[in-house]
Amino acid sequence: MRRKTKRSRYFLAFFVTVVIFLLGFLLGLTISSGKIEYIENLYKSQSADYESLQFQYVFLDMLENESNPNETCSAISAILENNLKLLGPAQDKIEGYEISGDINNEDYRIIKRKYMIANLRYWLLAERSKEVCGSDMVSIIYFYDQNCESCRDQGFILSQLKSIFEDNLLIFPMDASITEEPTIDILRRKYKIYEFPTLVIEEKTFKGFLSKSDILKEICPLYKKDYPVCEGFK
Amino acid sequence: MNIMFWILYFALLYITVVLLFLLVEADENKTRKKKLRTLPKVSVVVPAYNEEKTIGETLKSLLKLDYPKNKLEIIAVNDGSTDKTEEIIKSFEKDGIKLLKQKNRGKGACLNRGLKVAKGEFVACLDADSFVERDTLKNMIPYFSSERVGAVTPVMKIKNPKTLLQKIQWFEYILYIYLKKILEQINSIHVTPGPFTIYRRSAILKIGGFDETSIVEDQEIAYRLQKNQYKIVQSESGDVFTIAPRNIPNLYKQRSRWFRGTIITLYKYRDMVFNRRYGDFGMYQLPSLIFSIFLFVFILIFFAYYMLLPLAQTINRFAMVNFAIVIKPSVEYIFSSLFYIDYGKFFIIALFFVVSIVMMVKAHKEVEERIRIRNSAALAAFFIAYYILMSFIWLASMVELVIYRNKW
Numbered sequence: 001m002r003r004k005t006k007r008s009r010y011f012l013a014f015f016v017t018v019v020i021f022l023l024g025f026l027l028g029l030t031i032s033s034g035k036i037e038y039i040e041n042l043y044k045s046q047s048a049d050y051e052s053l054q055f056q057y058v059f060l061d062m063l064e065n066e067s068n069p070n071e072t073c074s075a076i077s078a079i080l081e082n083n084l085k086l087l088g089p090a091q092d093k094i095e096g097y098e099i100s101g102d103i104n105n106e107d108y109r110i111i112k113r114k115y116m117i118a119n120l121r122y123w124l125l126a127e128r129s130k131e132v133c134g135s136d137m138v139s140i141i142y143f144y145d146q147n148c149e150s151c152r153d154q155g156f157i158l159s160q161l162k163s164i165f166e167d168n169l170l171i172f173p174m175d176a177s178i179t180e181e182p183t184i185d186i187l188r189r190k191y192k193i194y195e196f197p198t199l200v201i202e203e204k205t206f207k208g209f210l211s212k213s214d215i216l217k218e219i220c221p222l223y224k225k226d227y228p229v230c231e232g233f234k
Numbered sequence: 235m236n237i238m239f240w241i242l243y244f245a246l247l248y249i250t251v252v253l254l255f256l257l258v259e260a261d262e263n264k265t266r267k268k269k270l271r272t273l274p275k276v277s278v279v280v281p282a283y284n285e286e287k288t289i290g291e292t293l294k295s296l297l298k299l300d301y302p303k304n305k306l307e308i309i310a311v312n313d314g315s316t317d318k319t320e321e322i323i324k325s326f327e328k329d330g331i332k333l334l335k336q337k338n339r340g341k342g343a344c345l346n347r348g349l350k351v352a353k354g355e356f357v358a359c360l361d362a363d364s365f366v367e368r369d370t371l372k373n374m375i376p377y378f379s380s381e382r383v384g385a386v387t388p389v390m391k392i393k394n395p396k397t398l399l400q401k402i403q404w405f406e407y408i409l410y411i412y413l414k415k416i417l418e419q420i421n422s423i424h425v426t427p428g429p430f431t432i433y434r435r436s437a438i439l440k441i442g443g444f445d446e447t448s449i450v451e452d453q454e455i456a457y458r459l460q461k462n463q464y465k466i467v468q469s470e471s472g473d474v475f476t477i478a479p480r481n482i483p484n485l486y487k488q489r490s491r492w493f494r495g496t497i498i499t500l501y502k503y504r505d506m507v508f509n510r511r512y513g514d515f516g517m518y519q520l521p522s523l524i525f526s527i528f529l530f531v532f533i534l535i536f537f538a539y540y541m542l543l544p545l546a547q548t549i550n551r552f553a554m555v556n557f558a559i560v561i562k563p564s565v566e567y568i569f570s571s572l573f574y575i576d577y578g579k580f581f582i583i584a585l586f587f588v589v590s591i592v593m594m595v596k597a598h599k600e601v602e603e604r605i606r607i608r609n610s611a612a613l614a615a616f617f618i619a620y621y622i623l624m625s626f627i628w629l630a631s632m633v634e635l636v637i638y639r640n641k642w
Binding site for chain 1: 248251463
């Protein structure tokens, strides 16, 4: 006895499956191009702000030469505040993209690069603020790599510390996998960075993963103000 | 990992789409029933091994069956029980229940023993932990609509589900009845469960009776019926209630036996897989079954990779800061994390849930039950946690199979 099989059902089902699959695929493509577009728009809206910052630096140079330090300092702190408003949210978005997105995407790399340049400028300004105005701030440059597992843990610890010290702890994440940005290379040579993660805390280089207490041991003595978390670390 | 994921996804999608096609067809076709002028003679075989707690009630439920007494024969087979099972059966002898005795040789042997003695044209098997309703037999017999129908399976439900695990299984069984209803249309039922499947005696004798070496004789006989081109029909009414494992260790014991049995039986009948001679059973059902086994293992990998690993990492990170966590939830952050969800995988999971829920609702309609609000926790657990539990059991069963492979 031969069994009857309705073949048309299977062919039709196959066809429907392919259609659903392709639709899903298209949807995926649309969403990921949407993501890039979103980041691009984010950048476009910020690029005017970045230019404005650039101008603020030029203005600052002029101030330093002719007016009293007080005026300079208030200008610096105003600019720092602008930076903070800008780079904080941008970082959240870029980090989110790193976790889920295609990090080899060309557009993404360009945006990431510009973001890092803005960060570096911010870092220079912060150094200047400490020098000229004696601000009670500590800056950490954080070199990491996309493929390094302990970097994620390091990132988490840094963001936790950032939430504690808020604006008085400045963290500048530098993604070493963006090799097309020469400034990063220059910094890596200056601080002799060969492995990840590496932290540069106020000109001192620390190779490898640092625990929360390791970092507190380094940064707490640098603050004038007393923080509750710093108890025992000063 | 990614390519593997997409291949699995495509296969899963295909199987689901075919199932949905069948689901639509099932709504249109009603299973054929035969109008009976006279009821045929039926023998019920109850194999029992140490079932003193339930066998009394099982036999009572059989005596209450609405079926002519001269056409119903009840045979209880004591499989060398060491408890009071035999005494209890004896107390029913005055009601016409026959008692057969044998040394402990397993359920398959019990059934064969009963089969030899049975005089009915049809033979029903009833596990000694299951119970029939008054009208079960009368509702099921008309489904033997032609000589080719070798077995009719009942609407199997869980008796008095009390624990959460039993309630979860309640939903599982209901879904399973519906799935069998769908698969019946393409004659692809692969198991005739112990609680009150009715067999055509001549068919079982022709194919050599039950396999006494199998640990899942109810699956093995179904494969053999399929192989000999018999039909297995899922009845639409005729409830049978069975006692479900109360806790996870008992559930593990039961399922591990089923799953090992499935693999052994599949291996035994491997020549039927992708064999056109066996129609949809060979070309669709068996390949889907094999695929679903892989899927269960894959669910486990998926679960470990996307849930357990991140969870472990998060806990580890929290430990790094001595659990003094500072959280600053910003609208910006929440918005951007919504934006960065992997919608591809999200879509798959959503699709899976939608199909399951549709099936669940339709299944309840099919068996004339309602989804009760007070059982919604069990329903949620069924969808979320049960598959993962089953995956663990599948994996453990495979490991057991490999470790004790010389035994089979």
